Amino acid sequence: MSHADSAPADATSHGSAPADATSHGSAPADATSHAPAPHAAGVPRPETLAVHPPHVEITGSRPLGVPLHQGHVFAFDSADALATAFTSGDAFLYSRLGNPTVRTLEDAVARLEGGATALSFASGMGAVNAVLLGLVSSGDHVIAQSCVYGGTYAVLTDLAARWGVDVTYVSGTDPDEVRAALRPTTRLLYLETIANPTTRVSDLPVLAAVAAEAGVPVAVDNTFASPLLCRPLDHGADIVVHSATKYLAGHADVLGGLAVFKDPELYGRVRHHAVEQGASTDPFAAWLTLRGMQTLSLRMERQCASAADLAARLAAHPAVEAVRHPALASHPDREIAARLLPRGGGGVVSVDLAGGREAGRVFVEAVRLASLSVSLGDVKTLVMHPASTSHHQLDATALAAAGIGPGTVRISVGIEHVEDLWEDLEQALRKAA
Ligand SMILES: Cc1ncc(COP(=O)(O)O)c(C=O)c1O
Numbered sequence: 001m002s003h004a005d006s007a008p009a010d011a012t013s014h015g016s017a018p019a020d021a022t023s024h025g026s027a028p029a030d031a032t033s034h035a036p037a038p039h040a041a042g043v044p045r046p047e048t049l050a051v052h053p054p055h056v057e058i059t060g061s062r063p064l065g066v067p068l069h070q071g072h073v074f075a076f077d078s079a080d081a082l083a084t085a086f087t088s089g090d091a092f093l094y095s096r097l098g099n100p101t102v103r104t105l106e107d108a109v110a111r112l113e114g115g116a117t118a119l120s121f122a123s124g125m126g127a128v129n130a131v132l133l134g135l136v137s138s139g140d141h142v143i144a145q146s147c148v149y150g151g152t153y154a155v156l157t158d159l160a161a162r163w164g165v166d167v168t169y170v171s172g173t174d175p176d177e178v179r180a181a182l183r184p185t186t187r188l189l190y191l192e193t194i195a196n197p198t199t200r201v202s203d204l205p206v207l208a209a210v211a212a213e214a215g216v217p218v219a220v221d222n223t224f225a226s227p228l229l230c231r232p233l234d235h236g237a238d239i240v241v242h243s244a245t246k247y248l249a250g251h252a253d254v255l256g257g258l259a260v261f262k263d264p265e266l267y268g269r270v271r272h273h274a275v276e277q278g279a280s281t282d283p284f285a286a287w288l289t290l291r292g293m294q295t296l297s298l299r300m301e302r303q304c305a306s307a308a309d310l311a312a313r314l315a316a317h318p319a320v321e322a323v324r325h326p327a328l329a330s331h332p333d334r335e336i337a338a339r340l341l342p343r344g345g346g347g348v349v350s351v352d353l354a355g356g357r358e359a360g361r362v363f364v365e366a367v368r369l370a371s372l373s374v375s376l377g378d379v380k381t382l383v384m385h386p387a388s389t390s391h392h393q394l395d396a397t398a399l400a401a402a403g404i405g406p407g408t409v410r411i412s413v414g415i416e417h418v419e420d421l422w423e424d425l426e427q428a429l430r431k432a433a
Pocket of ligand 1: 123124125126128149151192196221223224242243244245255256257375
C-alpha cells in the first residue's frame with residue numbers, strides 16, 4: 001500500500017487542516033497524546049545516538065583501497081591497556097603520535113626506500129626540521145651541500161645564528177672536501193640526490209664512505225629522484241628525507257614530508273623530538289599521498305623520458321645558453337648520474353636563457369600549457385624562476401655557489417604529451433629571445 005493510499009484524506013490536504021489541531025486558542029481535547037513516550041531504560045536517546053554511530057565490522061572481505069582513519073583519538077577497553085599504549089611507541093592512541101593511515105604511508109615509503117622505519121610529517125620542511133633539530137645541538141657542526149633547497153638553507157642559517165651550529169658547505173661531489181671539513185663536533189652530512197634546481201648529482205656512496213669512517217650519519221633529500229630512481233640508503237646514507245608534496249604525491253593537492261631511517265636508534269632520536277614538534281601528518285593528507293604513490297612508477301618513467309627529450313631540444317635552441325639535466329652528455333656529473341640514476345635523470349630541467357633575468361621573466365610568463373608555479377613533481381608541467389622564489393633566501397654569493405644564475409629557469413616536466421610541451425616551450429622561447 002502506498003503512503004498516499006494509507007494517509008487520512010484531511011492530513012494530506014495542505015489547504016485544509018483539521019479545525020481543532022490548528023486552532024491555537026483551543027487545546028486539543030486529549031492533551032496527553034502529545035507527551036513523549038516513556039523512555040525505555042538502557043536505550044540511548046537521539047542526542048547520544050548522534051555521537052555514537054554503529055561500528056560496521058567487515059568480515060569475509062577487505063577494502064582494496066587504504067582505509068582513511070581520519071579520527072585523531074582512539075578509545076581503550078581498560079586503563080591498563082591505555083597506560084601500556086602510552087609507553088609502547090607503536091600503539092594508536094592519539095594521531096600526533098601515530099595513526100593507522102599515516103603508519104601505512106610511513107611503512108610504504110620505508111619499504112620503497114629500503115629503510116627500517118619512517119616518520120611522516122605535515123610537509124617536507126617538517127621532515128627537514130625534525131632531522132636537523134633531532135640530531136644537531138648547540139655548538140655542533142654540520143656539513144651540507146652548497147646547493148640545498150632554499151628552505152633547508154634557511155634552517156641551517158637559523159641554526160647557525162641562534163644555536164651556534166657551524167655549517168660547512170661542500171660541492172657534493174668531492175670526497176677530499178668532505179674529509180677536510182670533518183671535525184670532532186660534526187654531527188651530520190646533509191646532501192640532496194639531485195640538487196634543486198641545478199640538477200647536480202651528489203656522489204652518495206663516495207661521500208657516505210668518508211662520513212662513515214668518521215662515524216657521522218648521512219641524511220639525503222631524495223625528493224627530486226624519488227625511490228624509483230635512487231635509494232640513498234643502498235648507497236650508504238642513514239636517513240632519507242622527502243618532500244612528499246612533489247613526486248610521491250604527484251597531483252598538486254597535498255603537502256607532506258617523510259624521513260626514512262636505516263637504523264632504529266636514529267629513528268628514536270628524531271621521533272622523540274618530532275612528536276613534540278607537532279608537524280605530524282593529517283590522515284587525509286597521508287591517504288592522498290598513498291593514492292598518488294600508486295602511479296609513481298608510471299609518472300616517473302614518463303617524466304624522466306620527456307625531460308631528457310626536452311633537455312636535448314632546449315640545448316640546441318639559440319635562445320638557450322645552457323641546459324642541465326642528468327641525462328645530457330654535457331652534464332657536469334654525468335658519470336655519477338650513470339652510476340646512481342640508471343633508470344633516468346628525473347623530471348626537472350634547468351635552463352639558463354641567453355637573455356639573462358629579463359629573458360627568464362618573459363619566458364615564465366609566456367608559457368601557455370605549462371604553469372608558472374613554484375612546486376615540482378606534479379603531473380602538470382610547471383616553470384619558475386628560482387632566484388626570485390625557491391632560493392630567495394640566498395644572497396648573490398650563495399646563489400652563485402649554488403650554481404643558480406639570474407636567468408636560470410626551472411622546468412618541472414609533467415606527464416602531458418611531449419610534443420605539446422615542446423610547442424609550448426618553443427613559442428615561449430621565441431618571445432624570450
Ligand atoms: C628538495 C626539496 N626538499 C624539501 C622541500 C620542502 O618541502 P615542502 O614544501 O613540502 O615543505 C622542497 C620544496 O620545494 C624541495 O624542493
